[in-house]
Every structure is written in C-alpha cells, then in structure tokens.
Amino acid sequence: MIRDLSSIRNQYASTQLSADTVVLKEQLSTTSPINVITSRIPEGFRAVSIPVDAESGVEGWARPGARVDVVWSTEHRGRKLVTTIVENAEVLSAERSTETDTATQMGQPLPSHITLLVSLKDAQRIHLAKASGALSLNLRGDTDNQSGTVETISMEKLLKPIVSKDIGEIQGKVTLNGEEFVFAEGKLIPVKDLKIEDEEKQEEPASEEKASWQPEVRARMKLEDEKK
Incomplete structure (x- = not known):
C-alpha cells in the first residue's frame, strides 16, 4: 500500500486504477507504458x-x-x-x-x-x-x-465404457431416424448392439450372513415336509 506520495513520484500505473481504491506497489512501474496491456506483460x-x-x-x-x-x-x-x-x-x-x-x-x-x-x-x-x-x-x-x-480425448475413448472391444477403431458417431450408430471399419453399427452385458454373477452372501439365514431355510423346509 502506498502511504507517501513522494515515494511514487515519476512512476506510472501498470494497470487501470479505479477512483477511491487503494494503490499497491505492484500496480506501479518506472517505465512509461505504451498502453495498459503492454505494461502487464513480463x-x-x-x-x-x-x-x-x-x-x-x-x-x-x-x-x-x-x-x-x-x-x-x-x-x-x-x-x-x-x-x-x-x-x-x-x-x-x-x-x-x-x-x-x-x-x-x-x-x-x-x-x-x-x-x-x-x-x-x-x-x-x-x-x-x-x-x-x-x-x-x-x-x-x-x-x-x-x-x-x-x-487427448477421442470419440473412441468417449464411447469406450459402452462398446465392445472387437469392432475396431471408432471413427465417428451419427444419429439416423432417432437411432445412434458408430462408424467403425467402414460400417455403421447400432450403439444398442454394442452395449456390454454385465457378466458378473451375483455374489453369494458372506459366511456370517449365510450362516444367519441357513437355519431359517432348514426350518421352513422341515415344516413343508411335515405338511406333506
């Protein structure tokens, strides 16, 4: 902050200064600027x-x-x-x-x-x-x-989460009659046909959880046998 006007004699503003604002040393220069931009280019x-x-x-x-x-x-x-x-x-x-x-x-x-x-x-x-x-x-x-x-992001990387890996390089994407297609290896392939199915099988319950429901299942099976 400038407190003594004599300390900034013969100096120039290196940026646009608004009225009634505090003047800082960083906003001043001893070089007469050609314009407000050149004075701010190191x-x-x-x-x-x-x-x-x-x-x-x-x-x-x-x-x-x-x-x-x-x-x-x-x-x-x-x-x-x-x-x-x-x-x-x-x-x-x-x-x-x-x-x-x-x-x-x-x-x-x-x-x-x-x-x-x-x-x-x-x-x-x-x-x-x-x-x-x-x-x-x-x-x-x-x-x-x-x-x-x-x-660098390409269309291929953008679509990678939903398409299979064996269709070759994806070169573009278009929409025809409301349906989306990708262009790969000289062919138009419907995007809906490229979605990867979830191949992961449902995991079995953990051992403790499994142990908690097994007695209940056995009891129900025994009850059904007695009814027969």
Missing part, C-alpha cells in the same frame, strides 16, 4: 487474443484477473479430438477492458474476444490451434494453480 511472455462466445467464454466469467485452461477441438484423419493445450493462463482483458472489479464486470456485456497472458511457446500453440480447430476455455478456481494430467 519479459518472455506474450498477450494473445482469442474469440469467445457465451459458451466458449464460460458465460462471460472469463474476465480480467481470472485464470483459464485453453481447450482445442479439432479433427485429424477423420477423428474428432479434444485436448488442453494451455493451462492456468491469466486473462488480461475482455473486449478491451482490463477492469478487475467484479461489480463493474457484471454490468458489462459478454465479450466477443479475450486476451490471455501466456508464454511464447503457448502463444504459438494457440495460433496454430486457431487455424485448425475451435478453442474454448475452462475456468479455474481462484486458488487452483496445479497442472493436471492432460489427455
């Missing part, structure tokens, strides 16, 4: 913009100050694939606004573009992904800075 990082809508932008909650993962959806050799290409990227601006105050953000329309702070390598990933698929965002929690296990 050495070795880049600011990259991507288009968003209500869905890909998480209903507009991906606002300045939030952290997001960038998800890439594409098609490769006829297979639909989804994977996370960037994790824990900071949102610098949304629709050219760097306002981080939640109350102020709520009154703004949903952004059509957001700008992310990422490494040079991640910036290249985003540009390549934009040219060959669709990008969307996953919003992270305020305290979640952990890197997760990134896995």
